[in-house]
Amino acid sequence: MATSGVKEFDFSYQLKMSARRKTLSITVYPDNRVVVHAPATCPRVKLARFIEEKSDWVRKALETNLKREPKAGEKSFQTGETIHYLGKEYRLRVEPGGPPGVTVDEGHICVRFCGEKGLDAPSMVKEQLTAWYVSRMLAKARERVTRYAARIGVSPGRVTIKSMQSRWGSCSTSGRISLAWNIIMAPEEVIDYLIVHELCHLVHHNHSEQYWALVGSILPDHRERRKWLRVNGGRLRL
Numbered sequence: 118m119a120t121s122g123v124k125e126f127d128f129s130y131q132l133k134m135s136a137r138r139k140t141l142s143i144t145v146y147p148d149n150r151v152v153v154h155a156p157a158t159c160p161r162v163k164l165a166r167f168i169e170e171k172s173d174w175v176r177k178a179l180e181t182n183l184k185r186e187p188k189a190g191e192k193s194f195q196t197g198e199t200i201h202y203l204g205k206e207y208r209l210r211v212e213p214g215g216p217p218g219v220t221v222d223e224g225h226i227c228v229r230f231c232g233e234k235g236l237d238a239p240s241m242v243k244e245q246l247t248a249w250y251v252s253r254m255l256a257k258a259r260e261r262v263t264r265y266a267a268r269i270g271v272s273p274g275r276v277t278i279k280s281m282q283s284r285w286g287s288c289s290t291s292g293r294i295s296l297a298w299n300i301i302m303a304p305e306e307v308i309d310y311l312i313v314h315e316l317c318h319l320v321h322h323n324h325s326e327q328y329w330a331l332v333g334s335i336l337p338d339h340r341e342r343r344k345w346l347r348v349n350g351g352r353l354r355l
Contacts, residue, residue, distance in 0.1 A: 128175055129344070130168070134159065141167045145178035149347070172324070180283040192355060194242040200226060201353065202253075204304030211242055219249035243355060247298070250355075254278045254301040261312045262294060268335060271319040285346065286311050288318035302353040303346065310342035 130143075130151035141164070142154045155164055192198055198209045207226045215229040228249075230241045255278045262276055274292035281287075281297040288294055294315050300308055313335050321328035332339050 128172075128179060129347070130175075132164075143168065143171050143175065145175055145182070149179055149182050151175055151179075192239075192243075194228075194239040194246070200246070200355075201302040202226060202250075203301065204307070209242075209246075211238070213238060217245060219245060247355060250301050251278050251298045254296065254298050257301060257305075257308060258294075258296055258312065261309055262316065265309070265313050265316055265335065269313070269316050269320065269331070271316055273316060273319060285350070286315045288315040288322070290322065292319055299353045299355070303349070307342050307346050310336055310339055310346070313339070314343075 128151055130153050132153050132155065134155050134157045136157040138154055138156045140156070141159065144152050144154070146152070153164075153168060155167075192200075194209070194211070196209060196211045199206050200209050201207070202221065207221070207224060210225045210227040212227060212229045214231070217230045219229070220227045226246075228242050228245050230238075230245050255276070258276050258278060262273060266273055272292070273294050274289075275294075277293065277295045278298045279295060280299075281295070284297070285300055286294070286296045294312075296311065296315070300311055313332060317328055317331045317335070320331055336342065
């Protein structure tokens with residue numbers, strides 16, 4: 118019999134309880150399904166403690182699966198390619214020879230860079246585009262962190278934007294918030310979820326029931342936002 122989890126973690130799982138089972142076990146499948154098997158008579162407190170003890174192992178297994186996911190075809194960074202910004206699709210337009218910069222206009226993201234269009238153009242376009250994404254994410258993060266920190270009642274430290282391989286964000290014990298630059302490709306509500314997720318760690322530096330209750334008090338639909346990121350996160354790359 119399948120039932121919902123007894124406690125919220127930063128990963129979803131399916132609970133299967135059986136009268137024939139004598140022990141607890143947890144399995145992470147290649148498609149990122151997490152299944153917990155438990156005896157039908159297992160106390161809820163014991164079950165929650167077991168999942169909490171295995172949570173670090175589960176996260177590492179999920180990260181390993183993410184690294185094994187087939188990557189989308191590499192971009193050529195030429196005019197006409199599809200790229201994403203704030204959850205929307207745009208067509209890339211490359212204009213060499215002009216003053217460097219990136220602009221958004223009527224369904225296009227235009228990248229201008231100095232020099233002639235040659236063999237090094239793709240790397241120059243990627244560099245220019247990445248720098249623009251980082252700057253946009255920093256501006257967005259500062260705005261949203263200020264807004265949600267006031268609602269949560271916390272005072273975060275420095276906000277940094279950087280490349281992150283196996284996570285989308287982190288919160289240090291000193292209050293510094295770090296966010297992955299490529300999350301700027303996701304819808305704004307997903308960016309907000311990530312920021313609230315990290316800010317709530319300034320109150321609860323864990324993923325306890327109290328932590329998720331705090332997240333839910335700010336974003337009642339946080340489960341849907343978290344699911345979007347889990348399903349679509351692999352596409353947010355250049």
